[in-house]
Amino acid sequence: MQYLDEYRDAKIARALAAEIARRTTQPWVLMEICGGQTHTLVRYGIDELLPAGVEMVHGPGCPVCVTPLETVDKAIAIAARPEVTLLSYGDMLRVPGSRGDLFQVKAAGGDVRIVYAPTEALKFARAHPERQVVFFAVGFETTAPANAMAVWQAKREGLRNFSMLASHVLVPPATRALLASPRTRVQGFIGPGHVCTVMGTREYEALAREFRVPIVVGGFEPLDLLEAILMLVTQLEQGRAEVENQYVRSVSQVGNPQAQRALAEVFAVCDQKWRGIGGIAQSGLALRPEYAAFDADRLYGTAGFSASEPAECMSAAVLQGLRKPADCPAFATRCTPDTPLGAPMVSSEGACAAYYLYRRHTAGAGRA
């Protein structure tokens, strides 16, 4: 366990792993939904520390990875316009569209910039009334309230040169789709700690009841994940299927009401396509009609875009926990973080990138 040894609580981690092994009497397949958790899990080799019967599969929990191909194409088309400055989170610039990515638009003279917060895009729009400023907003429920606030404030100030290309995804409907699939192998979920910090845990209670599946909302550190896994295995071994909260230091049952209010003011739930997975009913957020003047998709006439995904990329199976990244023939050969074929290779929270960074020499060996 070379990775875990770098972690100062390695002793406690090992004790937790031993306790998981002691309680496990039969094989269980568990999924972490959030990409931040995938990153920690792979980085510290947590999954390799578990008893043979407990298998971790990685979920669709990286908003960058599931942003539809045609939405990336839209961003590229809009960014190429001379009057536009397009701003987005750093990872989005490297996500491949049908042809090229946003970095290539930037290299060809397009005005594309990285921001770390949506309010920075707003600030830029105020300071540059001569530019049309488009914020390419992606995210789960954690990010959507922040993106919402930018639009809300733009409307309040009457900013006329700010708009948003929005692609938001919701975790509970995607979890439901995974569970409803006849191919699913998942028997327990680690719930996304920061999504639940915003939304609370109530939506997950219905899922746990309906599919008789335990869900433990977990944090992002090695010990958080091990504790969440222990809580899941304990429930499974006892035949329980409840929502429990391991990440109490940030998550409450009701979540953050201020953030929820911002989200509901600006966005309404809509059907949404997930890259690699396909359409999932009521799993996204669209700008409400009152905010149509800030909808870049409408302003730049890109609503009709469609694209089909490259056949070579196995991300559909990877994002649904059916295959591991190293099962993909392109992994670490034709597909690397520098030349990603699919979005899960782009962000460090994408499963393929996490395996490339920390597992290439073991999992990917011999495939080159």
Add this chain to the structure above:
Amino acid sequence: MCLAIPGRILERSGRDGTAWGRIQFGGIMREACLDFVPEAAVGDYVIVHVGFAISVVDRAEAERSFALLQSMGVLEDELRSDLEAG
């Protein structure tokens, strides 16, 4: 981009009808909106995601998470901005 990072509120101010804080993440400073955590005060530790504080956490917990994120080398990427210098 989905990470959330604990930082300490150094200063609180109001602007454009919103509450703002100057937040310290180790050696990096950033502004964050405090509208979602009206209870947070100067000196408190908050979890910040894309420039918005989403919860208030205990100091020891925050420092531990921060050290971990730093050792994972993901902070710079998460706080990267072409508009704001260092």
